[in-house]
Amino acid sequence: MYFKMWRLFFTFLAIPLVLGSQTWNEGLKKAPRYSMNIDLPEEERWESVLQHWNASEFREMATAVFDKMVNKETLQLLEIIGGALDYYLPSPYAGEIRGIAKHFQMDVGEIVLYNLIYDITLSGGCTSIVAQDSKGNIWHARNMDYGFTATLRNWTVVVDFQSHGKTLYTSTSFVGQVGFYTGQRPNAFTVSLNERDEGTMLEDIIQILKALISDKTVFTSFQIRDALSRNDTATFDSALQRLAYHPETAPNYYIVGGAKSAEGAVITRDRLTAVDVWRLDLSNGRWFVLETNYDHWEPPPKSDDRRDPGNKAMNAIGQDAIDLDAMLKVLSLPLVCNSGTVYTTLMSAAHPSSYATFIRHCG
Structure with missing residues (x-):
């Protein structure tokens, strides 16, 4: 006190x-600071930004964050969502998330989770x-x-x-x-x-x-x-x-x-x-x-x-x-x-x- x-x-x-x-x-x-061309296809447009980050280091840091946020069952649920991403998320979010997951060689569900940090944790x-x-x-x-x-x-x-x-x-x-x-x-x-x-x-x-x-x-x-x-x-x-x-x-x-x-x-x-x-x-x-x-x-x-x-x-x-x-x-x-x-x-x-x-x- x-x-x-x-x-x-x-x-x-x-x-x-x-x-x-x-x-x-x-x-x-x-x-x-970077520029992004939104005239490009959704799955490609973030590449101009993502190329400046090491994919393996990003995966390692992201995994450490996810381990503190949610359990394995939640990640499995999000992976199901990721498998039908276009059904659940509107354009341009589904395509962009898919492109980010591909770049970092991560599961789509993990990138969905990362994008819901505020809505899930309110921290x-x-x-x-x-x-x-x-x-x-x-x-x-x-x-x-x-x-x-x-x-x-x-x-x-x-x-x-x-x-x-x-x-x-x-x-x-x-x-x-x-x-x-x-x-x-x-x-x-x-x-x-x-x-x-x-x-x-x-x-x-x-x-x-x-x-x-x-x-x-x-x-x-x-x-x-x-x-x-x-x-x-x-x-x-x-x-x-x-x-x-x-x-x-x-x-x-x-x-x-x-x-x-x-x-x-x-x-x-x-x-x-x-x-x-x-x-x-x-x-x-x-x-x-x-x-x-x-x-x-x-x-x-x-x-x-x-x-x-x-x-x-x-x-x-x-x-x-x-x-x-x-x-x-x-x-x-x-x-x-x-x-x-x-x-x-x-x-x-x-x-x-x-x-x-x-x-x-x-x-």
Whole structure:
């Protein structure tokens, strides 16, 4: 208890030191970035990314992760699903998963499992912020915190999804996953996913089975990719509607930023629909929204309070001075950036060239 109190005290003491530091970004390593041609056949399109990873090393690391996640019976079930992949998963996910499994010489069921990590485990943590500066620019930044941290740092990659040489959308993902946790559609919107721990493992399994047999429910990370790639979700408002109200397999928080003034929101979701949409409200002084892993109307637990240090740091910076550099400083504070932080992504739909992801080693 005393250790936690001193750690929290140090965090608040560190806020002015970190925010005023001129060396806050020293040693930050950018995640590797590649382009992928979505005009290629689904089974071939990830090859431009996968070729940069050693297949045998990937298999070894993936097996270690799977052994900690599920039992052999679950893997056997997933292999049955893998054998009828086109029946269970829509395009482009089935073809892309099959191509990834072929490249790494792994069972298709194993790659299906890897793509369902969030829906099965619900073990992530995160901090996401959307802010509007005094000129009306919208900025979005996030820390991805997750288990298997060391492994996922090695697998973190930025991918520009291109057609005829033009980037349609960008994601920060993990090698071998076809869904996203973080992404941007240029001049339209940005989105990040934070974990919300609600419900039981039985409910998780039921929703996963529903998703496999119905085209009305989707896996959580596929939801983000669908929103980024679909022409009917090419605006902030249309993307917000889909992310808030389309049924999916796991509860979560979607943090969404737009390209225009006041376009920013935190969507608090149950599996089937949103329970709350918390938006920027400049008329009432809400120029930023910050979400960790707890409903914003409830106090965070003292054992995991990243919200209060983050809010204090944002207010210390102020709306006039906020930008992506300043938000990176906030996401570098102790507790906010911690031993489970895999990466930090900075993005802005109206300034798509600013998209960047950094591998983190904090705490």
